[in-house]
Amino acid sequence: MSLPSKENFSEWFHEIIQTAEIMDIRYPVKGLYVWFPFGFKLRQLVYGKLREIMDREHSEVYFPALIPETELGKESEHIRGFEDEVYWITHGGLSPLDVKLALRPTSETAMYPMFKLWIRNHADLPLRVYQIVNTFRYETKHTRPLIRLREITSFKEAHTAHRNYEEAEEQVKKAIGYYKEFYDFLAIPYMVIRRPDWDKFPGAVYTIAFDTVMPDGRSLQIGTVHHLGDNFAKTFEITYEAVDGNHYFVHQTCYGISERCIASLISMHGDDLGLVLPFEVAPVQIAVIPILYKGKEEKVLDFSNELLEKLKGFRVVFDKGEERPGAKYYKWELKGVPLRFEIGPKEAERREVVVSFRDEKKKFSVPIEEINEQKISQWAEEMRARLRKKAVESIKLKLKFVGELSELSEIVREYVSIMHLCKNRDCGEEIEKHGGKLLGWLEEIPDFLEVSKEGECIVCGGKGSLAVSARSY
């Protein structure tokens, strides 16, 4: 099985998910997929990093997947935002339920009635929890594995409560920092974008999103951070007693990342041969491949074992199967194995190893004595830097600054479009008439964008700042 070229991104993505054994897309319900063992391992490694980051100042919890209609409906904007895509459980066994239950689309309305009970006074604040759970959306649009799902199997959602608006805003900044660290770790470039007021999370004061650019020039939202103000606190009556003895509403934030992080990881770094994975999250980090000639097997195997001894702290496969070396290379390239070590009779003789990296064509020889944990970490770090550089270069090709409104329709068909735009809703809506979706305004200018932060609004000529419009997933 060979993959379609990555030029045909949509086909390539569809194929690699199945062929590299990330997910089985043959489950008999639209929008639902099965995590293969290999994909599941990748998911665990990626989410392990996310947990590590979250655990620094959040506690992991678990709230029920079923939310009674009465709670879900309490915050009116929130329910309006979700009512079209909630799955409703109406029957238990053969009997209709008294109160319909929603399968959580997100957990504000499951958590906040409990926050009301958990928070008594200022000593209980800040409260910071997170969970990694399955959530559900009745998607009527075209579904895609990891990207548009009916069961999001790994939604990491954090929820926090604070004494006032400013402290919640501090948390928003911290959350942005955490997500940057996470995506930098994965070598995935992103834009931090403030969503238009009319496109924020239902119930939020404002929403800041992480968007990346897929190889086909469409944007992908890979994380969101919401300042909720005291909107939900008022609905769910979450108050605390302050030092002054008075009761105040808490101010809240929430922020989430779904398995789209894995979609972006695959799409950003993969190539025509298959996955390309950063060392730290690769289910197989090193493939050791002995080149066996009749009569010289023993020497090669002995030397290989010596090497394997040195690699004990890593996730290694030693592939001494019957296949030709080329077939083995192909197989492990498909799985995105970052490091390959080949050992033939000549190498065993010279006590050398032929080393190659998944993201580079070249091979080179290294004396076995030089291979150790430190060396491998250094290679991993260098590879991450190369992956990020390459990703940035490919993203740059998909971004275009739009100086004139008349050019927008054509540009947005192929590129993520950058322009100066004022905050006026009319101007924002004008942008969307030219195709694409207004993602919002850049919170900060990424290092891969060389444009001036401020300029004249492309629509009205007023004071504008950098905005992004794109066809989005």
Next chain:
Amino acid sequence: MSLPSKENFSEWFHEIIQTAEIMDIRYPVKGLYVWFPFGFKLRQLVYGKLREIMDREHSEVYFPALIPETELGKESEHIRGFEDEVYWITHGGLSPLDVKLALRPTSETAMYPMFKLWIRNHADLPLRVYQIVNTFRYETKHTRPLIRLREITSFKEAHTAHRNYEEAEEQVKKAIGYYKEFYDFLAIPYMVIRRPDWDKFPGAVYTIAFDTVMPDGRSLQIGTVHHLGDNFAKTFEITYEAVDGNHYFVHQTCYGISERCIASLISMHGDDLGLVLPFEVAPVQIAVIPILYKGKEEKVLDFSNELLEKLKGFRVVFDKGEERPGAKYYKWELKGVPLRFEIGPKEAERREVVVSFRDEKKKFSVPIEEINEQKISQWAEEMRARLRKKAVESIKLKLKFVGELSELSEIVREYVSIMHLCKNRDCGEEIEKHGGKLLGWLEEIPDFLEVSKEGECIVCGGKGSLAVSARSY
């Protein structure tokens, strides 16, 4: 808040779950509960061990939570066993669904259509996967946290496929071995019982269960292992090509453990002061408590820091809060902290630490030089042995051999009843007329039971073997 005495087990259990911050039982839907941070940590540690055991020969996967009615209904016995307790999703947003979706009660019917695709020939066998997922049951009976739930949040279910009946049976034996290892690790005594043929898992050839005994004399099923034969294989057309070129149906097994493992952990070892946890799964393993007198704080704190340095590999709290020492002891006892180290001015002077174990009254002094990882592991191991011994003693008091059928009604009201019984269904049903539920026949005699394996059937006088009847959770 003090706990009710464990003599009133039902009340005690209800209280400890909330007070020790395992779960918040105030979620506004019957049978659904919230895992507190502390409870979640305990869950993670316990399931970490289960994962470690499973990972030896299973791959972790994830299958969707939603199963179409058409698949769930395929195996007729299976659906009959579950139809009264399945939650049905009938609506997506405001529109009715074409095909109703079941929230998985268990995953045979989600997995096996995919197994049909995954298994081609003998080289694909054995197939062994597991997942840890939320599953759902519409319980109409009295619900209880961790025991009888509408959302089982942590169902570990393993599913395997083999070439023939015998190889599947070998897997059944291995699964029993894995579960023994798991419960021995938790110091929880169990009985391995073959369920009556009329009470096996719907669709199975036979079911073997792990049952333990709760402090109130009721039995709790804490694990099940099912031989499925080729029943599901025939329904879902799962075949493989053998070496002889012919196609055969696979033979399957499945086996599961839910968060009842945590219910049993809490119930078996806990006491009137709170949780008692084995060292390896305790969220806090060691509480270090400085006894601070005015003017002598520095010496005590310095010495404490020296001790903390030695405890770096463990989960430790250093409680230098304002409370009196007694209040601190009380707090950490409630949380089941296995080891407590106290340090006052006298100890700092003598370079000693006062050590006590959660499960014993006595305190003793140990020179700081003798405290190291090895010593602590030894204490942990000794504590596990004590916990198991104590658990066995308490279970023995709840078991009674019944020699005469006429005694059964009275005995089964308070005790788990052991008797000789033949395999005849009429005799089994006769047993249940006296109250209690026939759990089945002992697969092996546990070390805490001193009765002869065979004897006359208590009902018909025919050839009987050891059977167990009990009021069960």
